[in-house]
Amino acid sequence: MTRIEKLPALLANQIAAGEVVERPASVVKELLENSLDAGATKIEFDIEAGGSRLIRLRDNGKGIHPEDLKLALDRHATSKIKSLDDLERVLTLGFRGEALASIAAVSRFSLSSSGWQINSSDYELAPTAHPQGTTVEVRDLFFNTPARRKFLRTEKTEFEHIDELIKRMALSQFNVSFSVQHNNKLIRHYRVATSLAEQDQRVGDICGAAFLNQSVRIEAEASGLKLWGWIGLPNASRSQPDLQYFYVNNRMVRDKTVNHAVRQAYHDVMYGDRYPAFVLFLTISPELVDVNVHPTKQEVRFRESRLVHDFIARSIHDALTEIRPAVQIPAPVVSYNPIPFNYPLKMQEQAAVYNELRLEPVPVLPVVAEIPPLGYALAQLHGIFILAENEKGLVLVDMHAAHERVLYEKLKHSYQEHGFASQPLLVPLTIQLTQREANCLERFMSVFETLGLRIDRISQEAVAVREVPELLHGTDLDQLVRDIVSDIVQHEQSFRLEERINHILGTISCHAAIRSQRKLSTLEMNALLRSMEKTDCSGQCNHGRPTSMQFSLQELDKLFLRGR
Secondary structure, three states, rough: OOOOOOHHHHHHHHHHHHHHOOOHHHHHHHHHHHHOOOOOOOEEEEEEEHOEEEEEEOOOOOOOOOOHHHHHHOOOOOOOOOOOHHOOOOOOEEEEEHHHHHHHEEEOEEEEEEEEEEOOOOOOOOEOOOOOOOEEEEEOOOOOOOOHHOOOOOHHHHHHHHHHHHHHHHHOOOOEEEEEOOOOOEEEEEEEOOHHHHHHHHHHHOOOOHHOOEEEEEEEOOOEEEEEEEOOOHOEEEEEOEEEEEEEOOEEEOOOOOOOOOOOOHHOOOOOOOOOOEEEEEEOHHHHHHOOOOOOOOOOEEEHHHHHHHHHHHHHHHHHHHHHHHOOOOOOOOOOOOOOOOOOOHHHHHHHHHHHHHHOOOOOOOOOOOOOOOOOOEEEOOOOOOEEEEEOEEEEEHHHHHHHHHHHHHHHHHHHHHHOOOOEEEEEEEEEOHHHHHHHHHOOHHHHHHHOEEEEEEOOOOEEEEEEEEHHHOHHHHHHHHHHHHHHHHOOOOOOOHHHHHHHHHHHHHHHHHOOOOOOOOHHHHHHHHEEEEEEOOOOOOOEEOOOOEEEEHHHHHHHOOOO
């Protein structure tokens, strides 16, 4: 057998680079994190040939002490942690101290700071003129590891990865300006964004104006956790999870717990095969999150994962619940002066008639009375839509979708308050599980009983389903229970039973809602509008379709070229 030998330093660094440096974008990520940890507020990138020929970063951070320049290129040399206690509460983006050594091992590398420069050719210090901050040059990436270079994609593809990486970092660092040049052409320039309007502008520049116009800001805080950012409206969902940005203490991560929580929050207002868009920031005590679980630091582990899951799901769900027609997307600002709007007499008359017809006597609204968010109905269009007039202009309501949501929320509320009857199975259903799965299921027996599902453990590896809610008659109980167990094992909780019941309630409300071509009286139309204003999530039907659209007078004026 071949004897064990210690690897040469260069070879060890090249092997380590296989974990840290996957492609040019990986280099950009590591350099960016170092600049941000150094307190830089201005970062400039020069990229050539998609990063394979050149990656140059300049920043105005604190820089590196001349005596530390050589040490910065050694493996596991860092100024960010000094003890195990520091590792348990990491406050910086980078901390392992292996990135620069790995990058220098697979490129022609130079590092300049504090008036001195060092490169990977001789690792000798040389004086150089340099302003405050640090400059890093990475040339000819993988020049000495041709096998790795063969795996690089086209120049366009590699730069797209770099561009996406910088976008993700720019979203989390509003107090830093970023500029990116590719092949001597300025591609991106993100200015410092301190005010809310400037932050909205940056989010719009990165995620697109459509996302910004179809999203709402969210901010929630509880149990030492804080969540804030932007969540997309359900009717602005996407076919792929390509517009999902999540940050933990300003570190961009991809986490299964987070993804499951977001999906859970949206499940009641979105088609199952669609994905929500969001830009969210979670602030949590560093002691409660482990960032040292992945070589590229893209994954984290929460100490209280269930607490984090429930907090995220509840915060997003509460925000979505408040999205009603009264808070729909405001009309875009146009470049001409619209005609001043006075409440028409017809609307005042309708308000008076509506109040007279209510069961509880209400005084007739004066001329300056506040108009309800959805206004008052004018007419029906082809037995499908309700035309209503409110303070802003015209409201178009899909009466079936709106009534479906109203009925659905009433059914859910009734179920939560009183529940539905359960029925015993004539022959209990026996399901074989692993011992671990049966143990997990046993811990949650009481939860299932509150939902009308009675399950008993009959052996180490088997359970028996004895009672089920009447709503689940005809459901594949074997598969449902197995799916619930799978969720419990992975997430320590499951919402599948609740989701299945909600799906059935949604089907009931869909069949019971007003159908097309049904003629409604003005009183019935107004009653539906008032119900929508009081119903949670009434901005969308059960499937994620919008229930109403607002057309402002400015938009209508623009359609007819008025004021020009």
